[in-house]
Structure formats: C-alpha cells, structure tokens
Amino acid sequence: IRVSAKLQDDDVVIQVSDDGVGMSADRLREVRTWIEKIERPDEHIGLFNTVRRLRLRYGNAVRVTIDSEEGKGTTIAFRFPVHGNDGV
Numbered sequence: 076i077r078v079s080a081k082l083q084d085d086d087v088v089i090q091v092s093d094d095g096v097g098m099s100a101d102r103l104r105e106v107r108t109w110i111e112k113i114e115r116p117d118e119h120i121g122l123f124n125t126v127r128r129l130r131l132r133y134g135n136a137v138r139v140t141i142d143s144e145e146g147k148g149t150t151i152a153f154r155f156p157v158h159g160n161d162g163v
Contacts, residue, residue, distance in 0.1 A: 085157055092150040098143040119141055122151070129155055 127138045133155040143149035
C-alpha cells in the first residue's frame, strides 16, 4: 500500500494505491455509483465513511476518483480544498 499527500493549487490531494487483486469493470462501476449517490454499501464501509465525512466538511468541492484493474490493484484519490466550508 502506498499513501501520498500533496498540495495542488488550493487543494489537498491524498492518494492511496495498492497492488492487490483490483476490481472488475462491473464492480468498479458499482463502487463509483454508490460514491456519487452517497449510498451506504454492504462492503467498503471505511471508504464510504471517509467520503461522507469529507463531503460533510467540504461539500461539493470534494472529488473522489477510483481506478482499478483486475490483477493490478486499485488507486483511490481524494481531492478537497485546503480550507473547509467554515474557512478552517
């Protein structure tokens, strides 16, 4: 597992990558859908809670991208403003 964080423009970008089993295209589509709709899944509760908390703090400025390929791993990137909705 690799974790990186950087400032890019006025945003924080945190990226988490692994070289694990990855996800099929169908499974990746499912995960992306519940993240967009903020639907609580039966799995990946940690990811769901992280996205939900970031959206509570930073609103629609939060961007989450997930890329995955079977047999090669998964990369999730979280992008959000340096300052939250309350300026902190």
